[in-house]
Amino acid sequence: MIKFLSTAALIGATIFFGGHAHAQAEQQxxxxxxxxxxxxxxxxxxxPAPITGLYEVIVGNExxxxxxxxxxxxxxEVIELATGKNITEQRQADLNRIKWTDLNPANAIKNVRGNGSRQxxxxxxxxxxxxxxxxxxxQQLDNVTIYTYLIPILSPDSAQKSKQILCSADPYKSYMDWMVNGVTPSGKSxxxxxxDKNMAFAKTYGITGTPTLFFTDGSRFPGAVQITDIEKKFSSLK
Structure with a gap:
């Protein structure tokens, strides 16, 4: 069973390390x-965490x-009371961030709307x-370029449908026909x-659920994000 120590008790423990000794302590x-x-x-x-005597540990992606x-x-979560800042949440967001340039558009279904300026x-x-x-x-978004990376993680049928979509004459139309209109993809697969490249990317960057969204600053939004939150994020990137 995992034991829990009160934050107050940890704050009271103060430990000082030199550079090398500090690194050794972290490894230990x-x-x-x-x-x-x-x-x-x-x-x-x-x-080291922002609180003296406390260490931040990354376990998996948490x-x-x-x-x-x-x-x-x-x-x-660690909250800084003076500012109300959620330190854990911010660090988690930083850990989940990717480099936009790590994405390969050639592996995605691309759709450009309006001037396509927002990605x-x-x-x-x-x-x-x-x-x-x-x-x-x-569908409510305009002036956007959306790159959709298929990762069939739910079932063998997901892989089959993904192949049929990508092998169609118009992958975007086939994808939208299925996702929005319920028209089952057909044809060769x-x-x-x-x-395989998309699955490898997902494994490398800890993408374990769908949908997962990424913006050009590398920030990650998991789940069916509200359109208002997407627009808000776009506005912050200007």
Whole structure:
């Protein structure tokens, strides 16, 4: 069972390290946690948290905290009371960020509306209900270029539909016919596609659910995001 230590107790523990000793301590904490959590859990990194005596631990794609001995694991959010800033949330957003240039447009279904000046990448599974809901909402956007990367993660049928969509004469039309109008894709599914590359990208960047959206600043929005939030994000990028 994971033990929890009160934040107040951790704040009271103050530990000072020099550069090398500090790095050694982080590696020791990481090793200790990895040993206790087991091989099924990947401890990616350990670094000092903004609170003295507290360490930020990246486990998979999530942030948790521990003490200097690696004895306790703390799950929750760190809030800076003076400003109301959610430090954990901000760090999580930074960890989830990608480089827009890492995306390969050649692997996506591209759709340009209006002047196409605003750019958005969407990772989608054709059998994902939330993806269908999102696609209907995205119809409200104008002056946008949308890159849709198919990642069939839900079922073998998702892979089949993805191939049929990408192998069609007009992949965007085939995709929208299915996602918005409910017209099942048909035809060949034996052409060369980018599905393997898209799946590899998703694995590398921890995209485990659909839909997942990315903006040009690299920020990640998971789930069927409201159109108002998408417009708000676009406005912040100007």
């Amino acid at each position: 904490i990481k090793a200790e946690l990895q040993k206790k959590l087991g091989s099924n859990v990947k401890v990616k990194n350990v670094a 942030i948790v905290y521990t003490d200097a001995s690696g004895k306790y694991l703390i799950q929750g 958005l990448a969407v990772f989608s599974d054709p059998n994902c209900g939330y993806c269908k809901r999102l696609e209907k909402s995205l 034996d052409c060369a596609t980018a599905l």
